[in-house]
Amino acid sequence: MVGSQVVEKLTTSATDKNRISGLTHNFYRYPARFSPSFASTVIELFSKPGDIVLDPYMGGGTTVVEAMIAGRRAIGSDLNSLAVFITKVKTTPLNKNERQEVALWLENNFKNLSYLHSRDRLEYLFDKRTKNLNLLRSRFLKKLIAVTLNSLETIQNSKVKDFIRCALLKTGQWALDGRKKHTSLDEFRAKLANNISEMLEQIEDFKQALSKESPGFPHCKLIESDAALIDKDSIFASKGLEVDLVVTSPPYPGLHILYHRWQVDGRRETPAPYWIAGCQDGKGDSYYNFGNRQQPGLHKYFESSLRTLKAIRRVMRNGAFIVQMLAFKDPEAHLPRYLANMKEAGFTEAQLCDSAITHDDSRIWRDVPNRKWHAALKGNTSGSREVVLIHRVR
Numbered sequence: 001m002v003g004s005q006v007v008e009k010l011t012t013s014a015t016d017k018n019r020i021s022g023l024t025h026n027f028y029r030y031p032a033r034f035s036p037s038f039a040s041t042v043i044e045l046f047s048k049p050g051d052i053v054l055d056p057y058m059g060g061g062t063t064v065v066e067a068m069i070a071g072r073r074a075i076g077s078d079l080n081s082l083a084v085f086i087t088k089v090k091t092t093p094l095n096k097n098e099r100q101e102v103a104l105w106l107e108n109n110f111k112n113l114s115y116l117h118s119r120d121r122l123e124y125l126f127d128k129r130t131k132n133l134n135l136l137r138s139r140f141l142k143k144l145i146a147v148t149l150n151s152l153e154t155i156q157n158s159k160v161k162d163f164i165r166c167a168l169l170k171t172g173q174w175a176l177d178g179r180k181k182h183t184s185l186d187e188f189r190a191k192l193a194n195n196i197s198e199m200l201e202q203i204e205d206f207k208q209a210l211s212k213e214s215p216g217f218p219h220c221k222l223i224e225s226d227a228a229l230i231d232k233d234s235i236f237a238s239k240g241l242e243v244d245l246v247v248t249s250p251p252y253p254g255l256h257i258l259y260h261r262w263q264v265d266g267r268r269e270t271p272a273p274y275w276i277a278g279c280q281d282g283k284g285d286s287y288y289n290f291g292n293r294q295q296p297g298l299h300k301y302f303e304s305s306l307r308t309l310k311a312i313r314r315v316m317r318n319g320a321f322i323v324q325m326l327a328f329k330d331p332e333a334h335l336p337r338y339l340a341n342m343k344e345a346g347f348t349e350a351q352l353c354d355s356a357i358t359h360d361d362s363r364i365w366r367d368v369p370n371r372k373w374h375a376a377l378k379g380n381t382s383g384s385r386e387v388v389l390i391h392r393v394r
């Protein structure tokens with residue numbers, strides 16, 4: 001039985017509606033990310049310093065950042081190369097020289113970059129990951145981003161280069177993804193400069209928070225992998241590590257989220273984030289959502305979910321907790337099937353002391369504020385709620 005104080009803390013953090021802020025959490029607005037206070041509360045309540053905390057669907061790395069500053073050993077994994085890139089930048093502190101190099105690039109290179117760079121010698125412009133950036137509203141920004149990427153080639157230090165790429169990614173998302181208003185070149189330049197200054201402060205905050213909680217910087221391990229193969233990774237297969245806590249948010253049954261594309265000029269999809277981050281573009285959206293949304297009965301979803309849950313179970317120690325945040329298109333039909341999968345994979349649901357819970361299924365539910373993917377689900381209201389599922393390895 002999970003006691004009432006724990007349930008109360010969990011409920012408060014799960015229903016937290018504050019804007020996401022602090023540390024490196026705003027280096028990128030990863031779709032369907034959960035709040036840092038939810039991750040940190042779960043980590044504090046269900047693990048202790050030195051424990052191994054895993055997020056096998058880490059997305060933008062919220063769990064990994066929070067686990068590291070709580071002095072846990074963090075492991076994050078995702079099959080999206082973009083997620084791995086973003087989490088790497090968010091969890092890699094820069095030293096003084098590296099921070100200076102970023103600031104100098106901004107002052108000496110970026111501010112003097114010429115937009116009039118010859119197109120012929122600008123290979124970045126002809127990358128196929130710039131698809132759909134040729135219409136009037138985005139093509140000037142496309143060229144400015146290409147010129148900026150080109151200027152990064154002179155930087156030797158990969159941490160510095162990735163940091164600036166991440167700032168460019170954040171600025172590109174702000175300027176292009178779902179934006180109704182046109183962004184001018186001057187606005188883009190000013191925003192990038194501002195983002196870099198803020199991010200330099202935030203990466204320093206992250207570094208300070210790390211050294212306070214865990215002197216010597218705890219290591220974090222990031223893996224680019226299908227969760228169904230997580231147990232095959234050498235960290236588990238040969239080193240034999242066992243996970244003490246999983247905190248995660250897997251793909252949602254029946255709800256397809258665009259983890260891998262931005263939408264420009266209306267609803268045209270572009271793989272531009274991979275172009276900017278310098279990552280391999282993955283596959284179609286079914287790759288990131290456990291299957292095709294058209295498929296009746298969500299067979300593929302539940303098949304993939306079971307396979308991945310079994311693999312996750314194999315890397316966890318007996319008695320370890322797995323805490324998940326999930327939304328359902330049709331909770332009445334899909335929650336019982338999800339719970340049946342959990343059981344089959346070897347997990348038992350924890351009973352919560354329900355004096356602190358208002359929902360009559362004795363679970364913690366929350367309304368989802370301002371979710372872009374939810375707004376896209378015309379006429380469907382059930383996706384606006386998320387539930388916290390708490391299980392233990394049997």
Ligand SMILES: C[S@@+](CC[C@H](N)C(=O)[O-])C[C@H]1O[C@@H](n2cnc3c(N)ncnc32)[C@H](O)[C@@H]1O
Binds near residue numbers: 077250
């Ligand atoms: C809801 S998001 C996680 C968001 C994360 N909690 C955060 O705060 O940013 C789900 C993630 O699962 C990843 N994913 C989907 N299928 C996967 C699979 N089979 N193996 C590993 N990751 C997968 C997606 O790429 C996406 O990043």
